Amino acid sequence: MSTSDALRAYMASRTGGTGFAPTPGVLVVGGGKGGTGASTVATLMAVEASRAGQKVLLVDGDEHLGQLHLLLGMEIAGPGVGALRGGGVLPADLVRPVVGSLFLLPGGGAGVEGSLALSTAERRALFRRISELYEHFDLVIVDGGSRLESVTAAMTAGVERLLVVTGTDRVALASSYALVKVARGRFGGVPVELIVNRVSGNAGLAAHRIVDGAAERFLRADVPLAGVVPEDGELRPAVEATGLLALESQSPARRAAWSIVDRVLNEQAARDASSTPVIPLIREG
Numbered sequence: 001m002s003t004s005d006a007l008r009a010y011m012a013s014r015t016g017g018t019g020f021a022p023t024p025g026v027l028v029v030g031g032g033k034g035g036t037g038a039s040t041v042a043t044l045m046a047v048e049a050s051r052a053g054q055k056v057l058l059v060d061g062d063e064h065l066g067q068l069h070l071l072l073g074m075e076i077a078g079p080g081v082g083a084l085r086g087g088g089v090l091p092a093d094l095v096r097p098v099v100g101s102l103f104l105l106p107g108g109g110a111g112v113e114g115s116l117a118l119s120t121a122e123r124r125a126l127f128r129r130i131s132e133l134y135e136h137f138d139l140v141i142v143d144g145g146s147r148l149e150s151v152t153a154a155m156t157a158g159v160e161r162l163l164v165v166t167g168t169d170r171v172a173l174a175s176s177y178a179l180v181k182v183a184r185g186r187f188g189g190v191p192v193e194l195i196v197n198r199v200s201g202n203a204g205l206a207a208h209r210i211v212d213g214a215a216e217r218f219l220r221a222d223v224p225l226a227g228v229v230p231e232d233g234e235l236r237p238a239v240e241a242t243g244l245l246a247l248e249s250q251s252p253a254r255r256a257a258w259s260i261v262d263r264v265l266n267e268q269a270a271r272d273a274s275s276t277p278v279i280p281l282i283r284e285g
Contacts, residue, residue, distance in 0.1 A: 020187040023158030025268065026134055029195075030144035030151035031165045032175025037197040038165040041229060042143040043071045043244055044257035050102035052258075052265065054138040057095070059105045059130060061144045061154050063118060066107020068143060072098050073243025082109030084126050085118075091133050099245060103137070105130065120149050127157035134158060139265075151179065152186060161191040163226055163260075168199050168207045177214045184219055193226035195260065204228030227260040229253055 029042035039060075046058040060068040060080060069077035077096060083089045096104045118126075127142075134140050142159075144151035155162060162183050166176035176194065183192050194211055196204035208225040215223045232253035238246045247254045 020189045022160045022190050023134070024160050024271070025138065026131075026140045026142065026159050027161060027163060027264065028142045028144050028151060028154045028159045029163045029165060030154075030179065031146040031172075032177070032179040033172055034146040036146070036165045036167050036172055036176075037229075038146065039067060039143050040071060040235065040244070040253075041163075041165050041195055041197060041257065042141050043068055044229075044247075044253060045261050046102060046139075046141045047072075047244055047247075048254065048258040048261045049139050049141070049265065050098075050100055052261070053101065054265065055101045055103075055136075057103050057105060057133060057137040057140045058098075059140065059142040059154075060107030061127070061142055061150050062107035063109060063123075063126065064107070066109075069096075069104060069106050071239055071244050072104060073239075073241075073245060074098070074104070077104065077106035077108070080106040080108035081126055081130065082107075084109075084129050085122070091130050095133065105133070107143075120153070123149055123153040124156050127153045131157040139268075148179065148182060152182065155183065155187050155190065159187070159190055161193060161264075162187070163193050163195050164223075165195045165197050166207060166211065167197060168203055173207060173210050177211050180211065180215055180223055181219060184215075184221055191224070193224045195226045195229060197229045198231045199228060200230060201228050226263075227256055229256040 029038050031038040043058065046056050050056045058068060060066040063080065063082035066077070066080045079089065079094055081094070083094060084091060091105070094105055096106060098104050142154045144154040164176050164179050166172045180192050183190065194208050196207045199207065212223045215221050230252045232251055234247055234251045235253055238244055
């Protein structure tokens with residue numbers, strides 16, 4: 001093997017390559033650009049999964065500020081993921097109960113200078129430490145934000161699938177395709193799906209066709225549609241009042257989030273059932 005071939009093989013093993021194995025029960029939600037509503041979608045999904053009886057950990061991957069606690073109606077969340085720098089704090093010490101079986105690992109804690117100075121290796125190290133918590137929950141939803149390095153760092157720590165949240169404008173669609181391309185290149189064994197946010201069903205389907213068509217043409221891969229989350233006038237009043245937990249069950253966004261979560265949970269249940277060993281009955285005599 002030549003030196004260049006060896007280097008490529010080493011880098012593939014470090015970044016996951018096409019053989020990266022999915023980690024069951026861990027979803028990373030991210031956007032190709034800011035403003036697509038990835039944080040809101042991630043929070044809604046976590047809330048709906050917990051309402052279905054799952055023990056859920058929602059991770060705010062923004063070590064700079066973090067906003068998921070505000071979406072959940074928590075004015076003060078305490079130290080966040082950025083506080084893990086240096087190794088003096090345990091991930092479990094940062095987890096905050098929200099309600100019922102829903103728990104939050106808040107963002108923030110690194111400060112502006114700390115966030116800007118955080119290298120790719122440090123960010124991956126943070127997520128690897130966070131991943132120590134995963135086995136204690138039925139479902140983990142990580143809000144990777146809209147920065148490529150944060151989304152890929154979260155995936156490196158373990159992920160079952162990546163859910164890319166997009167809008168319908170050209171920049172959002174192009175950015176979403178770019179994120180899909182990177183994820184497929186570095187984590188080829190991990191499914192990547194698209195969520196189109198703040199649109200009607202038909203507009204969402206049209207946006208999906210654009211991203212899926214580009215992926216099929218240039219990457220020789222498909223990008224399934226995880227769901228379409230419609231514009232919902234109830235979101236802002238709920239957040240300004242007591243958070244997304246206050247949304248009524250008939251809220252359009254809440255129903256859409258539940259349809260996505262329900263499919264994920266059903267697929268997990270089917271996978272678990274198929275992997276359960278069958279113990280043959282032994283008759284006496």
